Amino acid sequence: MTDKKLYDVAIIGYGPVGATLAGLLGQEGLKVLVLDREAAIYPLPRAIHFDGEVMRIFQSLGLKDKVLEISRPGIHGMHFLNAEGETLLVRAGSAGNGPNGCANNYYFHQPHLEVLLREKVASHPNVTVKLKSELTGLQEQNDHVVLTVHNHQTQSSEQYQAKYVVGCDGARSFVRTTMGSPMENLGLRQQWLVFDVLLKEDVQLSPYTIQHCDPARPMTYCNVVGNRRRWEIMVMPDDNQEELVKPENIWKMLERWISPEQADLERAVIYTFNSLIAEGWRKGRLMLAGDAAHQTPPFLGQGLCAGIRDAANLYWKLKAVIAGNASDVILDTYESERSAHVHEVIGLAVYLGSIIQTTDPEKAAERDRRFREDASREFFMPVSKLGEGLWDGQQQAGGQLFFQPKNEEGIALDDLVGNRFAILYTSQASLPNLTGVLPENMDIVPVQMDCKEVGKWLADKNADFVVLRPDRYVLGTGKNEAQLQALLSLVPYCGLS
Numbered sequence: 001m002t003d004k005k006l007y008d009v010a011i012i013g014y015g016p017v018g019a020t021l022a023g024l025l026g027q028e029g030l031k032v033l034v035l036d037r038e039a040a041i042y043p044l045p046r047a048i049h050f051d052g053e054v055m056r057i058f059q060s061l062g063l064k065d066k067v068l069e070i071s072r073p074g075i076h077g078m079h080f081l082n083a084e085g086e087t088l089l090v091r092a093g094s095a096g097n098g099p100n101g102c103a104n105n106y107y108f109h110q111p112h113l114e115v116l117l118r119e120k121v122a123s124h125p126n127v128t129v130k131l132k133s134e135l136t137g138l139q140e141q142n143d144h145v146v147l148t149v150h151n152h153q154t155q156s157s158e159q160y161q162a163k164y165v166v167g168c169d170g171a172r173s174f175v176r177t178t179m180g181s182p183m184e185n186l187g188l189r190q191q192w193l194v195f196d197v198l199l200k201e202d203v204q205l206s207p208y209t210i211q212h213c214d215p216a217r218p219m220t221y222c223n224v225v226g227n228r229r230r231w232e233i234m235v236m237p238d239d240n241q242e243e244l245v246k247p248e249n250i251w252k253m254l255e256r257w258i259s260p261e262q263a264d265l266e267r268a269v270i271y272t273f274n275s276l277i278a279e280g281w282r283k284g285r286l287m288l289a290g291d292a293a294h295q296t297p298p299f300l301g302q303g304l305c306a307g308i309r310d311a312a313n314l315y316w317k318l319k320a321v322i323a324g325n326a327s328d329v330i331l332d333t334y335e336s337e338r339s340a341h342v343h344e345v346i347g348l349a350v351y352l353g354s355i356i357q358t359t360d361p362e363k364a365a366e367r368d369r370r371f372r373e374d375a376s377r378e379f380f381m382p383v384s385k386l387g388e389g390l391w392d393g394q395q396q397a398g399g400q401l402f403f404q405p406k407n408e409e410g411i412a413l414d415d416l417v418g419n420r421f422a423i424l425y426t427s428q429a430s431l432p433n434l435t436g437v438l439p440e441n442m443d444i445v446p447v448q449m450d451c452k453e454v455g456k457w458l459a460d461k462n463a464d465f466v467v468l469r470p471d472r473y474v475l476g477t478g479k480n481e482a483q484l485q486a487l488l489s490l491v492p493y494c495g496l497s
Helices: 015-026 052-060 066-067 110-122 174-179 245-255 301-322 327-356 361-374 414-417 452-460 481-488
Strands: 001-011 032-035 049-051 071-073 076-082 089-090 105-108 127-129 133-140 146-153 158-166 185-201 210-215 218-221 226-235 263-278 286-288 421-425 443-448 467-468 474-478
Touching: 001 301, 015 052, 015 105, 015 110, 015 127, 015 218, 015 226, 015 301, 032 133, 032 158, 049 052, 052 066, 052 105, 052 301, 052 414, 066 071, 066 110, 076 327, 076 361, 089 361, 105 110, 105 210, 110 127, 133 158, 133 174, 158 174, 158 301, 174 286, 185 286, 185 327, 218 467, 245 263, 263 327, 414 421, 452 467, 467 481, 474 481
Parallel strands: 001 032, 001 158, 032 127, 076 210, 158 286, 421 443
Antiparallel strands: 049 105, 071 105, 076 089, 133 146, 146 158, 185 226, 185 263, 210 218, 218 226, 421 467, 467 474
């Protein structure tokens, strides 16, 4: 069967990253095809953490309230303990809202999130989803890509056409293999046993995540959401993996905390934690996102976050190109902007992994001594910062994620603006008639916001206004019409680029 319809974008893989990208593109009115070889959502736990920036992206999909119902804020943080139970390092939690207008961290059950994302996708009639459909071939033409697909339900071969293809198809990505993009290894590859349980009774367990940095057997404990708890257990060189995954042996390792009478085993599986990043996220009309582009060790809970950020960076650029408002050169900024932050996050995760995975007793003792001598034992996530790309690289504020203030009526910035470019200013702006100097064909939202946070931010940058991208990163700041016009020349929706 050959589908003669020409889709704007074909997304391969319908996990959280593919579904987020489909939702973002769908609400922009693009014709989208989603292909996934599985018949339904994978029902068991996988990712369990996302951060405040990701919640903000869910907000842009209109899903924030629903996601809040199936998640919990990470109030208590993460503690790194040595074999004696001494605290070596802490990633602090947060009881209040952070700069993104929500908690800094959330815990959740992935299948529940995927249901919400797929419901959003299903609300867009311009998005077509084909399950039980496995991609087997890609042929790039001058102005489109031909996709060959095996339909597992009918056992037949089908063909589709799309202007662009985004591989959200995981660590063993068919799209990445077709592109020939090699993977750079950033230094960590280790097998861990992941053990998920459902509590049957109230068990006195830590409310916060614990990294047990015990050289005899490194482990991680996570309070997920509701009655869900997770342990991650490092596989040691002498382990018999067939024996290790047997429930009776796992319960024995966890007997100081919990017994099988107190919880039901939901899943026990051995994963290989990798630190990999693709070299080449775009080749012509083919692109990568999520685990297809990078694989992050879970010690920061940033694997899913990185993929969702990919979707938020890419969707509006694809829209601009497909609408004819920008050259496809803008798509090259996707990797250059996102790769820098992914490298930084993976680097920090690898460093934390080296702390947790120390199994030599002498090296562990030296590690503990170093941390005892360090007066500051708290660490924070790297602040999101774009690499070189579509922003004013001459400005210190350019390429930074802007915070989410509220106006006098209590409406959050992102709800005021929607998924569009925006110019944010206060009534103190010296540039007269700001909206009067904007092009008639602009797709930019001017927003006057007279709150202390915005006023202080602009004053600190010696600016009267800031131009924000649809993903809420700073395009640049300025004080006069010439500076504004220079920034507008970067905006594809103004027809000036």
